[in-house]
Structures are given as structure tokens and as C-alpha cells.
Amino acid sequence: MRGTLLLNGNAESEEHLIQAAAPLLLGSRHADPALAASRTVLLVTAGWAEHEHDEGHIKRALNRIGLSSAWDAGYDRALVNLSLLAELNDLCRRAPELSDAWGELRDAEQTARRFYLEHNAHLLTLFRRALHDAKQLDPDLTVPRLLSRESPTGGPRPLARHALAQQLRQALSTLEANDDHLFQLLAEIERRAFDAAGAVYHPGWRATRERLEQRILDANTILLFGGRLDLLLDALRFFRLREPLAEALRRGAQIVAMSAGAMSLCERVIVYDDFAETPRDFQLYDRGLGLVRDLQLFPHCMERIQTDDPDNLAYLARRFRHQACIGLNQRSFLFLELTPRRATSWGNDDAVYRFGPDGTKHAYRAGEAIPFG
Structure with missing residues (x-):
């Protein structure tokens, strides 16, 4: 290009x-x-x-x-x-038939986004809480360390640190999955709407x-x-x-x-x-x-x-x-x-x-x- x-x-x-x-x-x-x-x-x-x-x-x-x-x-x-x-x-x-189809598509997209945001709000709260609790145990802990393949070693209460690191990973992994799901769902909704309305023809x-x-x-x-x-x-x-x-x-x-x-x-x-x-x-x-x-x-x-x-x-x-x-x-x-x-x-x-x-x-x-x- x-x-x-x-x-x-x-x-x-x-x-x-x-x-x-x-x-x-x-x-x-x-x-x-x-x-x-x-x-x-x-x-x-x-x-x-x-x-x-x-x-x-x-x-x-x-x-x-x-x-x-x-x-x-x-x-x-x-x-x-x-x-x-x-x-x-x-x-x-x-x-007006295209207008109706357009309105229905936008409503469906908004519904998908609303559930996505509600789900993510809970996950973000868990992510922040796990990070906060981990830093209470050890202020030197960071997101990269907690998300590394190996659980943080050393320091006080290693089992608690391990548990919090796992919770942090799980919350982030589910956020990523939710992003991917919405991305695919919006594509599917649009495809169905265009097919049903015959818009491109x-x-x-x-x-x-x-x-x-x-x-x-x-x-x-x-x-x-x-x-x-x-x-x-x-x-x-x-x-x-x-x-x-x-x-x-x-x-x-x-x-x-x-x-x-x-x-x-x-x-x-x-x-x-x-x-x-x-x-x-x-x-x-x-x-x-x-x-x-x-x-x-x-x-x-x-x-x-x-x-x-x-x-x-x-x-x-x-x-x-x-x-x-x-x-x-x-x-x-x-x-x-x-x-x-x-x-x-x-x-x-x-x-x-x-x-x-x-x-x-x-x-x-x-x-x-x-x-x-």
C-alpha cells in the first residue's frame, strides 16, 4: 500500500x-x-x-x-x-425497513454490551481486591510478578501470596475471555442483522x-x-x-x-x-x-x-x-x-x-x- x-x-x-x-x-x-x-x-x-x-x-x-x-x-x-x-x-x-433493522441491531448490541460491562464490573472489583490484599502482605509485589508463571516466592505467608496470585490471574483471564466473547458476539449480531434485512442488496x-x-x-x-x-x-x-x-x-x-x-x-x-x-x-x-x-x-x-x-x-x-x-x-x-x-x-x-x-x-x-x- x-x-x-x-x-x-x-x-x-x-x-x-x-x-x-x-x-x-x-x-x-x-x-x-x-x-x-x-x-x-x-x-x-x-x-x-x-x-x-x-x-x-x-x-x-x-x-x-x-x-x-x-x-x-x-x-x-x-x-x-x-x-x-x-x-x-x-x-x-x-x-423504513432498513431503519427498523438498523434500530434492532443497535438495541441488540447495547444489550450485549450491558451484560458484558456488568460481568466485568465484578471481575474488576476482584482484581483490584486481590492486588490490594497482595500488597498488604508485601508492598513490593507487582502485577507482573503476581501474573508470572511462578508464584511469588519468599516473604511472609507464601500460601496466601500464592492464593492471591491465582485469583489475580483468574480475574484477568476471565476479563480477556469476556473481551473476546463480546468481540465475536458483536460480529455475529451484525452478520445476522445484515442477512435478515438483505441490506447489501x-x-x-x-x-x-x-x-x-x-x-x-x-x-x-x-x-x-x-x-x-x-x-x-x-x-x-x-x-x-x-x-x-x-x-x-x-x-x-x-x-x-x-x-x-x-x-x-x-x-x-x-x-x-x-x-x-x-x-x-x-x-x-x-x-x-x-x-x-x-x-x-x-x-x-x-x-x-x-x-x-x-x-x-x-x-x-x-x-x-x-x-x-x-x-x-x-x-x-x-x-x-x-x-x-x-x-x-x-x-x-x-x-x-x-x-x-x-x-x-x-x-x-x-x-x-x-x-x-
Whole structure:
């Protein structure tokens, strides 16, 4: 694949993102010379909900860095909005049978997530209690030591230490199994919903998807903004836009994504449950588009992760073990090249952080290569 991705945690504003990404936005790797010369930018703002088309400040910021608008019959042909949410809402109005199927799918997904979170709340309480009790016995005990293949030896009350280590392992193992179960269950629910509704053979769905696909393939750069993760990811998945996005990358398009936009590109979307009634924690939300492989992104890194706590970092890296756990802040940027595959820290104002199963935190500064999982 000729294309590249620039991934950010949670830039102070969309304008800051564009300014930081300007060197990339003003260039092109696209295989189509005409498209590369056009420097067409596609804006994906579905996460902004009813404000999806309030993109004037984005276009002004792009104009300031040298990407001009090209107005024709009242439409900007150079800086284009995908209009993903508007297209979805319009289709649902025109095809109530698809709207009903869509609503039923989302209800079923919410039911699956509710039981998953309730189960995990109990396991997280057990995990924290076992860790607390182990540290009461020996303050030097750590999550990596307790989760090692061999039970911690030495020190007082070795049998109690062994029992607590086993409880900790069991809680973590069950959390991992619950994550895997939800991941598979959501895929099954979606497959059943699409099969029952015949969505991909519905003429309205096909016509809408063709329009969306063409806008994606006509872009030199795709800007994937944050906002409401559920709206953005659900709409991307409903129209099965992973394939055109992957094809755009293959042809040489570049994707710049922040916050929820960056998260949606991973294989698994991990969220921090800000509004949990039980103690807050990271949880699996859904399957992402899988365009970013081997890296699990955690935006809002310093706000939501206790990065100075080795036990917390070890827990995260072990629970979400499928990919390398990467923390991104407001001014953290990860530049991902696909052929050859290489991840590099981009930008001088902050680092990209990688958390290890041993509880370590590695900071990668501008230009430094970031190892995959």
C-alpha cells in the first residue's frame, strides 16, 4: 500500500490538527497523478452528530495552509464532506425497513454490551481486591510478578501470596475471555442483522454506498475527526466502508485521524467508561475497521491512564494483549507507513507512549521508530 496514516490522540482543536499535519496534507503519494495534483480533501465529521456540516472552520484552516477551495454550482469540489451521517439518515427515511433493522441491531448490541460491562464490573472489583490484599502482605509485589508463571516466592505467608496470585490471574483471564466473547458476539449480531434485512442488496443501500465509496476514492487526503464514537463507527460499519478506505490507502491516499476517528481504525476499539456507575476502567466497545493493525490506540492518554503506575500499565498491556498498547496525547502524533510497515513518532511537542506487559512506559520522540506488538 502506498498510503499513510497520521494518528493523533485529542488535539486541542481541529485547527491545531490541520496545522500540525500541514507537511503531510500539502503532499501526496497517490498513484493517480491528476488526483495527486488536485489535492482533494475529504472530511469525515459524522461524529459531530447534528453539526456534521458545520465544517467552515476546517475549510478555513485548510485554506490557510495552502489547500484552496474550488467552488462549482455552490459546492466545494476540493474540500468535500463525506456527509456520512446525512446519507444514513436520508436512507433510513426512504427505507423504513432498513431503519427498523438498523434500530434492532443497535438495541441488540447495547444489550450485549450491558451484560458484558456488568460481568466485568465484578471481575474488576476482584482484581483490584486481590492486588490490594497482595500488597498488604508485601508492598513490593507487582502485577507482573503476581501474573508470572511462578508464584511469588519468599516473604511472609507464601500460601496466601500464592492464593492471591491465582485469583489475580483468574480475574484477568476471565476479563480477556469476556473481551473476546463480546468481540465475536458483536460480529455475529451484525452478520445476522445484515442477512435478515438483505441490506447489501437493497437498491437504496447500494446507491448510497456507491456515492460514499466514490467520494472516498476521489480523495487525496481523508480527515477523520472525533466526536461521538458510536455515530461515527456505526455509520462506517453500516455502509461497510472499510473496503473503500483500504483501497484508497492502496492507491496512495493519506488518512489523518484524531480521537474517535483514530480509534475507529484499530482492530478493536477500547474506550474509557467515563460515566460508569462502578469504578471506571477501559473496556472493549466494538470492532474497528482494522486498518491499523498491531497497535491499540489510547487517546487522551495522560487524562485517562495512570501512566506513572507500573501496575496499571502492566494490566492494560496484558489485558489488551492482541496489539501493542499506544498512548497518544493532544500533541502526540504517530505516522504509520504501510509499505514497508513502519510506525514513527511525529512532532516535537510530545511523545508517543508504548506500554509494556512488564509495566514499563517507553516514550518515543520525533523521528523514533515505534515497535509493533
